[in-house]
Amino acid sequence: MEPTQSKKRGWWRPELGLALALLAVGVYVIAGTLNVEAATSVVGLGPRFFPMLVGGAITVVGVFYVIDVVRGGRGDPEESEDIDADAPADLKQVGLVGGVFLAFTALLDTLGWVIAGSLLFFGLSLALGAEHRVRAAVIAVVLGLGTYLAFVKGLGVNLPAGLLEGVI
Amino acid sequence: MDSLQLLLDGFASALTPINLLYALVGVTLGTLVGVLPGIGPAMTVALLLPVTFTVPPASAFIMFAGIYYGGMYGGSTTSILLNTPGESSSMITALEGNKMAKRGRAAQALATAAIGSFVAGTLATGLLVVAAPAVVAFAIAFGPEDYFALAILAFTAVSSVLSRSVVRGLASLGFGLAIGLVGIDQQTGQARLTMGIPQLFDGIDVVIVAVGLFALGEALYVASRLRHVPPEVIPVGRAYLGRADWARSWKPWLRGTALGFPFGALPGGGAEIPTFLSYATEKKLARGVAREEYGKGAIEGVAGPEAANNASAAGTLVPLLSLGLPTSATAAILLAAFQQYGLQPGPQLFDHNPALVWGMIASLFVGNAMLLVLNLPLAPLWAKVLHVPRPYLYAGIVMFAALGVYALNASAVDLIVLFVLGLLGWAMRRFGLPVAPAVIGMILGPMAEIQLRRALAIGAGEVTVLIKSPIAIVLLLLSALALLTPLLRKLMARRRGERITPGSHPE
Numbered sequence: 001m002e003p004t005q006s007k008k009r010g011w012w013r014p015e016l017g018l019a020l021a022l023l024a025v026g027v028y029v030i031a032g033t034l035n036v037e038a039a040t041s042v043v044g045l046g047p048r049f050f051p052m053l054v055g056g057a058i059t060v061v062g063v064f065y066v067i068d069v070v071r072g073g074r075g076d077p078e079e080s081e082d083i084d085a086d087a088p089a090d091l092k093q094v095g096l097v098g099g100v101f102l103a104f105t106a107l108l109d110t111l112g113w114v115i116a117g118s119l120l121f122f123g124l125s126l127a128l129g130a131e132h133r134v135r136a137a138v139i140a141v142v143l144g145l146g147t148y149l150a151f152v153k154g155l156g157v158n159l160p161a162g163l164l165e166g167v168i
Numbered sequence: 169m170d171s172l173q174l175l176l177d178g179f180a181s182a183l184t185p186i187n188l189l190y191a192l193v194g195v196t197l198g199t200l201v202g203v204l205p206g207i208g209p210a211m212t213v214a215l216l217l218p219v220t221f222t223v224p225p226a227s228a229f230i231m232f233a234g235i236y237y238g239g240m241y242g243g244s245t246t247s248i249l250l251n252t253p254g255e256s257s258s259m260i261t262a263l264e265g266n267k268m269a270k271r272g273r274a275a276q277a278l279a280t281a282a283i284g285s286f287v288a289g290t291l292a293t294g295l296l297v298v299a300a301p302a303v304v305a306f307a308i309a310f311g312p313e314d315y316f317a318l319a320i321l322a323f324t325a326v327s328s329v330l331s332r333s334v335v336r337g338l339a340s341l342g343f344g345l346a347i348g349l350v351g352i353d354q355q356t357g358q359a360r361l362t363m364g365i366p367q368l369f370d371g372i373d374v375v376i377v378a379v380g381l382f383a384l385g386e387a388l389y390v391a392s393r394l395r396h397v398p399p400e401v402i403p404v405g406r407a408y409l410g411r412a413d414w415a416r417s418w419k420p421w422l423r424g425t426a427l428g429f430p431f432g433a434l435p436g437g438g439a440e441i442p443t444f445l446s447y448a449t450e451k452k453l454a455r456g457v458a459r460e461e462y463g464k465g466a467i468e469g470v471a472g473p474e475a476a477n478n479a480s481a482a483g484t485l486v487p488l489l490s491l492g493l494p495t496s497a498t499a500a501i502l503l504a505a506f507q508q509y510g511l512q513p514g515p516q517l518f519d520h521n522p523a524l525v526w527g528m529i530a531s532l533f534v535g536n537a538m539l540l541v542l543n544l545p546l547a548p549l550w551a552k553v554l555h556v557p558r559p560y561l562y563a564g565i566v567m568f569a570a571l572g573v574y575a576l577n578a579s580a581v582d583l584i585v586l587f588v589l590g591l592l593g594w595a596m597r598r599f600g601l602p603v604a605p606a607v608i609g610m611i612l613g614p615m616a617e618i619q620l621r622r623a624l625a626i627g628a629g630e631v632t633v634l635i636k637s638p639i640a641i642v643l644l645l646l647s648a649l650a651l652l653t654p655l656l657r658k659l660m661a662r663r664r665g666e667r668i669t670p671g672s673h674p675e
Contacts, residue, residue, distance in 0.1 A: 014598075014599075015599045017595075018339075018595045018596075018599055018601075019339070021595075022339050022342055022343065025342065025343065025346050026342065026346075028346075028361070029346050029349065029361065032360070032361045033360065033361070036353075036358050036359070036360055046356065047353035047355070047356045047358040047360060049620075049621075050349075050616075050617040050620060050621070051349050051360060051361070054342075054345045054346065054349060054613070055346075057342065057345075058342040058345065058346060061335065061338045061339055061342050062339070062342070064335050064338075065335050065336070065338075065339050068333070068335050073333060073335075074333075074599070074600065075331065075332065075333050075336045075599055075600020075601060076332065076600040077597065077598055077599065077600050078389065078597040078598075078600065082205055082206050082390050082394065082558050082562075083389065083390060083393050083394075084393050084394070087393045089392045089393060089598060090391070090392045090393065090394075091392065093391040093392050093394070094388050094391055094392045094594065096391070097387065097388055097391045097566075098388065098587065098590075098591070101384075101566065101570075101587055101590075102584075102587060104570065104583075105580055105583040105584060105587065106580075108574070108580060108583070109580060113571075113574075117567055117570070117571070120563075120566065120567055120570065121563045121564065121567050122563075124387075124559075124562065124563035124566055124567075125559040125560050125563040126559075127391070128390075128391055128394065128558065128559035128562055128563060129394065129558075129559050130557065130559035130560065130563075136559075136560070139560060143564065143567060147567070147568075147571060151218075151571065151575070155219070155221070155222045156222050157218065157221065157222065157575045158575060158578050159571070159574065159575065159578075160578070
């Protein structure tokens with residue numbers, strides 16, 4: 001994917017991270033299952049058998065995946081309408097979008113959906129390169145308020161009112 | 169005929185004013201969201217799941233049928249008017265469709281896609297009416313070991329067919345199976361892999377998985393590689409088809425339907441292979457003008473694949489409704505929608521809830537007709553949707569993803585799980601892991617476990633019970649074949665020194 005990068009760092013490739021994560025998941029499934037107490041009064045298999053099977057299979061696939069990546073195998077990065085597949089991955093952007101999302105998660109219950117949701121939209125559109133700040137802010141507020149009214153008042157879905165409790 | 173009577177009852181329920189309204193809302197939302205770039209049918213259904221939470225089941229599934237078919241229609245508009253491959257299923261349509269549009273024949277390309285989708289969708293839904301009860305009659309005799317073998321077949325087929333690299337397909341499946349294990353074991357009440365977090369005791373909701381892997385994963389992926397020049401959208405008027413184009417289109421429609429339906433019904437078949445086959449068939453059969461135009465925008469190359477695409481969507485519903493077996497990511501999410509209402513598709517569903525099943529099937533016909541009416545005159549309107557500035561589009565997608573997930577349990581823990589799954593979805597896209605196996609593994613994994621334990625309980629612990637029935641043996645052999653075929657193909661290709669055709673792209 002990024003030939004210069006893989007050359008520079010020798011055997012390390014970014015995909016190795018994902019392969020090792022899969023391996024870790026396999027080990028975790030096995031280790032986590034060992035703690036599960038087997039009930040005594042069950043006919044047939046207990047709650048451990050299937051997870052051990054799956055954990056074992058994941059670990060085996062994980063080992064093959066790691067080997068494949070180290071030997072230089074790779075998949076095709078997904079193509080999409082808005083993707084520049086040849087561009088190097090911009091991790092800063094991913095971090096920015098992720099940060100905005102996590103901040104939204106932390107603030108949602110206190111601020112309520114209308115404010116937190118509007119801030120989420122505003123933050124993300126700026127992070128993704130929206131040029132008009134004012135327009136982005138207006139759309140954000142309209143969407144935040146509109147979804148709240150439509151889903152809470154219209155469809156009866158449960159969203160937090162937060163600071164605006166009693167106002168709308 | 170029995171099922172004909174049931175279908176008529178279904179129509180009676182689908183044609184009530186309120187359900188017609190739900191169908192109309194479904195097809196409109198489905199088309200609207202399906203047209204949005206970067207959103208395939210699977211994500212369309214996942215994002216719109218929360219909308220149906222407060223609707224009674226029968227109406228909800230009528231709406232879902234509309235969303236499902238609407239998402240397919242919307243996708244083809246995107247691929248014809250934008251010169252970039254969209255979701256895998258309509259990628260082939262873009263090959264000739266976009267070239268037609270560039271030569272000023274966008275209206276005809278859209279019309280043959282819409283009418284072809286209508287013809288194929290109607291015929292294939294008719295085939296579904298015949299095939300589903302037949303499969304149900306056959307599946308009544310299935311024991312738990314057969315269902316377990318069926319799940320194994322779905323796992324292996326979907327992992328090996330959807331990706332050029334089998335190990336990446338299996339890796340995706342592994343992530344999905346692990347996610348499916350989280351939660352309390354239903355038979356013994358033991359908590360598994362919950363890390364002691366009480367919110368995880370009920371397991372991870374499939375809406376979170378689907379929305380995380382598809383919507384948030386896509387948004388993060390787009391953020392990492394945003395194309396800074398907006399893609400060029402070809403302007404289009406009302407979609408229509410001249411007499412000569414009708415003559416050139418109707419045979420490819422029928423051939424596309426014949427290819428699409430059976431492939432859609434097979435585990436791992438999906439829409440990619442039949443659309444590709446249809447494209448190749450039409451190319452081979454092209455004579456005269458068509459032959460000259462092929463590669464420069466031949467209408468046959470749009471009509472055939474687009475029909476195949478929609479026919480496979482109907483085909484997918486055969487194993488889904490009659491066996492509870494999802495063969496694509498979209499089908500897996502539809503299965504989850506059934507589970508939301510405590511319904512388990514399979515022979516029992518036809519027995520216990522005939523009104524619901526046949527109402528849904530009838531509304532597929534209704535929705536298809538609505539989509540034709542909606543798509544021909546409104547094509548210019550849908551084309552406008554393509555101009556939405558990308559920062560707003562993806563910010564909006566994430567906002568709706570967060571809304572849908574939070575609405576499930578009003579819990580911030582779900583949003584954190586969503587974020588983690590979004591990162592996983594991003595990594596999978598970046599490194600070319602297909603997403604469908606993860607979604608199918610997550611949903612089918614727990615069902616496979618139940619059937620396995622049931623089979624082994626009946627067999628009093630004897631493992632050989634799994635290969636006692638001939639059906640199970642055949643299914644397990646097919647699974648082994650599904651895993652070995654790509655290896656054999658690679659060996660053969662290496663021997664011939666040829667490159668394998670990139671047949672499929674993961675959703």
